[in-house]
């Protein structure tokens with residue numbers, strides 16, 4: 129046979145290597161998929177057991193205010209009302225995002241538009257450092273600084289939504305800032321040039337062109353920060369007070385899904401109602417993180433359609 | 436003698452150590468089209484961007500010399516750059532509409548000035564797009580994203596966007612180099628029609644375009660202005676050997 133033809137028919141060493149590499153990659157990916165699926169299955173099966181096995185009404189679970197899975201109310205139904213925690217989680221998340229957004233966007237504007245060189249020199253390492261600090265440190269600082277200050281200013285114990293908001297604000301600020309910086313940086317230079325050439329001032333350019341065309345990216349940054357705040361457990365648990373009560377003001381002890389979960393999970397017996405109810409809280413957390421993920425994708429897709 | 440709208444004397448520009456413009460003396464007559472030609476890297480864009488101070492945005496830049504618009508030194512400390520750029524508009528090489536609707540693109544400059552009256556804005560959109568010869572193609576899709584247009588249409592929308600501000604001078608840096616011949620000739624024809632109302636300064640690598648549409652031609656070479664002449668004269672009887680070599684395609 130013709131030697132060239134022969135060599136074409138024989139699998140080369142490189143082709144074999146590539147095949148092996150592909151198989152390895154495929155294996156790793158399937159492993160990850162299996163792990164994720166297993167986590168979902170586990171959380172869902174435990175979390176749903178509260179409703180199927182222990183016959184708790186889903187609506188009651190979401191709207192009742194008394195959380196005391198060990199005891200029964202006057203009708204003989206266990207007290208598993210998760211509303212206080214759901215409200216607490218959403219409040220700290222939304223407040224933290226509301227406070228963090230203007231700071232993050234302001235800092236991002238400074239770093240990209242006003243003083244890129246100095247901004248990058250100072251703010252970049254600072255934000256990177258802040259991202260790396262473990263959450264227990266944030267919680268500890270919150271406990272020793274923020275809580276006493278709130279107690280001094282507003283009375284009460286100092287624990288509560290306000291303290292939780294503050295700690296989360298500081299925690300998500302670096303993430304939201306650096307993602308906002310990326311969003312602003314992604315705005316092509318020629319948009320800015322076109323705007324300036326039309327007689328816009330620097331502020332007009334930032335406001336009318338840069339912020340406007342990076343809106344999807346900025347929204348993604350904020351949602352990312354919210355997802356992080358919603359899922360944060362340790363630091364919040366240290367400053368929020370962990371009372372499963374519907375918060376009536378910002379400085380009375382409250383709780384979040386994560387704080388009740390981490391507090392209680394070690395003290396319950398697998399398979400008991402107390403344990404299953406905590407898994408139901410975990411299921412809510414999981415579903416919310418899915419929602420945040422979908423939101424980010426949706427924003428990304430919309431932004432891609434109309435860049 | 437026609438009015439000199441922009442004058443420049445002994446203009447030097449340094450990018451760091453590199454001297455990109457080596458003493459340019461060049462005046463522009465109102466209601467004419469002036470073509471700036473020359474090989475790549477000769478400083479045409481650099482010079483053009485001086486005229487509305489777009490170079491200010493770059494770091495490490497040093498400018499000396501005297502550039503005046505209507506007799507006012509545009510680099511004087513008391514000159515308002517924002518106002519200058521409203522008088523001297525610019526169209527870039529790559530079409531660069533904002534990622535907004537066509538309508539929003541055209542009224543951008545008016546919005547900056549705080550114009551809110553819907554009738555005024557509507558009229559400005561129609562007249563600017565008409566002057567930029569792109570009204571017929573866009574009148575039914577004004578509220579669609581400008582990015583959905585073809586490159587040639589985008590470039591004409593960008594020109595309309597500049598026209599809406601009513602500048603005295605329009606600078607164009609190779610406005611047709613990214614476009615097909617039909618779009619190019621549409622834009623070329625449109626520029627000739629705009630001459631009555633505007634002074635136009637255009638960088639181009641297209642010799643025929645310069646010869647067809649401009650009144651005067653300035654030939655740059657290596658940061659120097661070699662020849663500045665009436666276009667007809669420049670292309671038939673150039674005064675310098677370098678000019679002749681360049682237009683006959685012997686270098687550059």
Ligand SMILES: Nc1ncnc2c1ncn2[C@@H]1O[C@H](COP(=O)(O)OP(=O)(O)OP(=O)(O)O)[C@@H](O)[C@H]1O
Nearest residue numbers: 450453455473474475476477478479480481482493
């Ligand atoms: N931002 C910059 N920083 C440093 N040097 C620059 C910068 N812009 C241009 N130059 C240099 O200045 C000289 C003139 O460049 P310019 O862009 O004005 O040329 P041009 O005539 O417009 O060329 P072309 O026809 O390719 O657009 C070149 O040597 C270029 O390398």
Ligand SMILES: [Mg+2]
Nearest residue numbers: 479480481608
């Ligand atoms: Mg150029």
